[in-house]
Amino acid sequence: MVRKTPASVLRSRAAAGFVITVLLTSFVAATYGFGFYLFAQIVTDMRKDLGFGYTVVGTVTAAGQLGFLLFALLGTWLSTRVGGGQVTIGSAALCGLCLVLVPLTDSILVIGILLTIMGGTAASVYVPLVEIVGRVIDYEHRGKALGLISSGTSYGVFVNSLLVPSFVGSGNWRGLWYSVGLGTLMVTGVAAFTFLRLGLFRSRSATAEDSSGAAEDRPAARDDxxxxxxxxxxxxxxxxxxxxxxxxxxxxxxxxxxxxxxxxxxxxxxxxxxxxxxxxxxxxxxxxxxxxxxxxxxxxxxxxxxxxxxxxxxxxxxxxxxxxxxxxxxxxxxxxxxxxxxxxxxxxxxxxxxxxxxxxxxxxxxxxxxxxxxxxxxxxxxxxxxxxxxxxxxxxxxxxxxxxxxxxxxxxxxxxxxxxxxxxxxxxxxxxxxxxxx
The missing domain is CATH 1.20.1250.20 (MFS general substrate transporter like domains)
Structure with a gap:
C-alpha cells in the first residue's frame, strides 16, 4: 500500500503534465499561427475585397510587432500580480475573440486594431509558460515539454496551410477567421476547466507542490x-x-x-x-x-x-x-x-x-x-x-x-x-x- 501511493501520484502528475503541454502548445499555435501569421497568408484576398494597399499592410504588420512588445511587458506585470494561469487563459480567450471579430467588419482600421491586439496576445500567452511548466512538469521533462510548446507556431501555420485553400478558394476568407476563432475559444474553455481542476488559478504558494516537506509561511509567500x-x-x-x-x-x-x-x-x-x-x-x-x-x-x-x-x-x-x-x-x-x-x-x-x-x-x-x-x-x-x-x-x-x-x-x-x-x-x-x- 505504501509503495503504490507514490506511483499513482507520479502517474497522475505525468498525465497532468501531458495535458497541460498539449493545451499550451495549442495556445501558441493559435496566438502565433492564427493571430500572428494568418493575415499574412490571406492578405491578397482581403486586399481585393476591402481595397487597402501595401502601405496599410506594412503599418498593420509593424503595429502587430508593437503590440507584441507592449503585451510582453503587460503580461509580465499581470502575471506577477493576478497569476500566470489567469494571464494565459485570458490571453488565449482574447485572441479567440479578436479572431471572430475580424470578419465582422469592413474597416481596415478596426481590423488593424484587432490584429495589433492579437500580436500582443502572442506575447502575453507565452510569458507565464515558465511558471506554469515549473508547477506542473517535473524538472527532468521540462526541456522536451517547452521544446514541444515552442513548436506550436509551426503547428498553427500547418493548420493554416490546410484550411486556407478550401476557404479562400471559394472566396470565403471571412469563414476562415470564424473557424479558427471559434476553435481557439473552444480549446480555451477546455483549458480553463483543466487549469481550475489542477489549481493553476491559485497562487504558487497555495499549491501542494510548494508545500511538499513543509508548509510555507507568510513571509516566504510575500517574498514571491x-x-x-x-x-x-x-x-x-x-x-x-x-x-x-x-x-x-x-x-x-x-x-x-x-x-x-x-x-x-x-x-x-x-x-x-x-x-x-x-x-x-x-x-x-x-x-x-x-x-x-x-x-x-x-x-x-x-x-x-x-x-x-x-x-x-x-x-x-x-x-x-x-x-x-x-x-x-x-x-x-x-x-x-x-x-x-x-x-x-x-x-x-x-x-x-x-x-x-x-x-x-x-x-x-x-x-x-x-x-x-x-x-x-x-x-x-x-x-x-x-x-x-x-x-x-x-x-x-x-x-x-x-x-x-x-x-x-x-x-x-x-x-x-x-x-x-x-x-x-x-x-x-x-x-x-x-x-x-x-
Missing part, C-alpha cells in the same frame, strides 16, 4: 511577490540571457523573413524551389522542438543551445559561401532544426534555474528583448540590402552573431546548479535526480 521578483533577477546570468534573446531576435527573425526574397531575387531560384524550402522548414519545425528538447533533458540545455547555434552558423554560411544546387535546402533543414528548438531551450533554462515571480519576470523581459532584437535586425537587414544591393551581407552578420551567441552560452552557469539558482524556494540548487524524486 512581483517586487521581490524584480529584485531577484538582477544577477549575471539573467542579463546574459536577456542579451542572448535580443541577439536571437536580431539573427533568427530576419533569417526567416528574408530567406524567400534572397533565394528568388538574390540567388535566382524559382518560386517552386523557394516553396519547397519553406515547406521543409515547416515540417521539420513540427518535430524539431520536441526532439531537441528531449535531447536537452539528457545532455543539458547549454549543450543543446551550442548545438543549435552551430547549426545556425553552418546554415548561414551555406547561403553565403555555397548557395548552389540543393545546398540552400540543406541550409533550410539546419535552420529549422535550430530555429524552433531555440525558442524552447531558453525558457527551459529559465525554468530549471529560477522559480516563482523571478522566473516570470526573467522570461517576460526576454520576450521584450527578443522583440526589440527582431525590429533592429529587420531594419538592419533592409538597410544592408539597400546599401549593398544584396541580402547576402546580412547572412554574414547572422553567422557572426551566432558565434557571439555560442560564446555567451558558454558563460552561463549549468542549469540546476547553485550558481544559477534564482527565486524563493528555487529548485535549481537540487540536481535533476533529487527533483525527480521530490
Amino acid at each position: 511577490s512581483a517586487r521581490a521578483g524584480w529584485r531577484m533577477v538582477l544577477v549575471r546570468w539573467v542579463v546574459i540571457v536577456w542579451i542572448m534573446k535580443f541577439l536571437n531576435g536580431f539573427a533568427c527573425m530576419p533569417f526567416q523573413n528574408y530567406l524567400s526574397p534572397y533565394l528568388r531575387e538574390g540567388l535566382g531560384f524559382d518560386i517552386g524551389f523557394a516553396a519547397q524550402v519553406w515547406g521543409t522548414i515547416g515540417v521539420i519545425g513540427m518535430l524539431a522542438g520536441f526532439a531537441v528538447g528531449w535531447l536537452s533533458d539528457r545532455i543539458g540545455v547549454r549543450t543543446s543551445m551550442l548545438l543549435c547555434y552551430g547549426m545556425f552558423f553552418v546554415s548561414a554560411m551555406l547561403l553565403v559561401l555555397a548557395p548552389v544546387g540543393y545546398l540552400p535546402m540543406v541550409s533550410g533543414v539546419l535552420f529549422a532544426l535550430a530555429f524552433y528548438p531555440i525558442y524552447g531551450l531558453v525558457p527551459a533554462y529559465v525554468s530549471k534555474s529560477a522559480s516563482g515571480a523571478a522566473a516570470t519576470v526573467i522570461f517576460g523581459v526576454t520576450n521584450v528583448t527578443q522583440g526589440l532584437g527582431g525590429i533592429v535586425g529587420n531594419y538592419t537587414a533592409g538597410f544592408l540590402k539597400t546599401l549593398t544591393g544584396d541580402f547576402m551581407w546580412y547572412y554574414v552578420v547572422i553567422a557572426a552573431t551566432t558565434v557571439v551567441l555560442g560564446v555567451l552560452t558558454m558563460r552561463l552557469p549549468r542549469e540546476g546548479s547553485p550558481e544559477s539558482a534564482v527565486g524563493p524556494g528555487s529548485t535549481s540548487s537540487r540536481t535533476g535526480k533529487d527533483l525527480a524524486h521530490a
Whole structure:
C-alpha cells in the first residue's frame, strides 16, 4: 500500500503534465499561427475585397510587432500580480475573440486594431509558460515539454496551410477567421476547466507542490511577490540571457523573413524551389522542438543551445559561401532544426534555474528583448540590402552573431546548479535526480 501511493501520484502528475503541454502548445499555435501569421497568408484576398494597399499592410504588420512588445511587458506585470494561469487563459480567450471579430467588419482600421491586439496576445500567452511548466512538469521533462510548446507556431501555420485553400478558394476568407476563432475559444474553455481542476488559478504558494516537506509561511509567500521578483533577477546570468534573446531576435527573425526574397531575387531560384524550402522548414519545425528538447533533458540545455547555434552558423554560411544546387535546402533543414528548438531551450533554462515571480519576470523581459532584437535586425537587414544591393551581407552578420551567441552560452552557469539558482524556494540548487524524486 505504501509503495503504490507514490506511483499513482507520479502517474497522475505525468498525465497532468501531458495535458497541460498539449493545451499550451495549442495556445501558441493559435496566438502565433492564427493571430500572428494568418493575415499574412490571406492578405491578397482581403486586399481585393476591402481595397487597402501595401502601405496599410506594412503599418498593420509593424503595429502587430508593437503590440507584441507592449503585451510582453503587460503580461509580465499581470502575471506577477493576478497569476500566470489567469494571464494565459485570458490571453488565449482574447485572441479567440479578436479572431471572430475580424470578419465582422469592413474597416481596415478596426481590423488593424484587432490584429495589433492579437500580436500582443502572442506575447502575453507565452510569458507565464515558465511558471506554469515549473508547477506542473517535473524538472527532468521540462526541456522536451517547452521544446514541444515552442513548436506550436509551426503547428498553427500547418493548420493554416490546410484550411486556407478550401476557404479562400471559394472566396470565403471571412469563414476562415470564424473557424479558427471559434476553435481557439473552444480549446480555451477546455483549458480553463483543466487549469481550475489542477489549481493553476491559485497562487504558487497555495499549491501542494510548494508545500511538499513543509508548509510555507507568510513571509516566504510575500517574498514571491512581483517586487521581490524584480529584485531577484538582477544577477549575471539573467542579463546574459536577456542579451542572448535580443541577439536571437536580431539573427533568427530576419533569417526567416528574408530567406524567400534572397533565394528568388538574390540567388535566382524559382518560386517552386523557394516553396519547397519553406515547406521543409515547416515540417521539420513540427518535430524539431520536441526532439531537441528531449535531447536537452539528457545532455543539458547549454549543450543543446551550442548545438543549435552551430547549426545556425553552418546554415548561414551555406547561403553565403555555397548557395548552389540543393545546398540552400540543406541550409533550410539546419535552420529549422535550430530555429524552433531555440525558442524552447531558453525558457527551459529559465525554468530549471529560477522559480516563482523571478522566473516570470526573467522570461517576460526576454520576450521584450527578443522583440526589440527582431525590429533592429529587420531594419538592419533592409538597410544592408539597400546599401549593398544584396541580402547576402546580412547572412554574414547572422553567422557572426551566432558565434557571439555560442560564446555567451558558454558563460552561463549549468542549469540546476547553485550558481544559477534564482527565486524563493528555487529548485535549481537540487540536481535533476533529487527533483525527480521530490
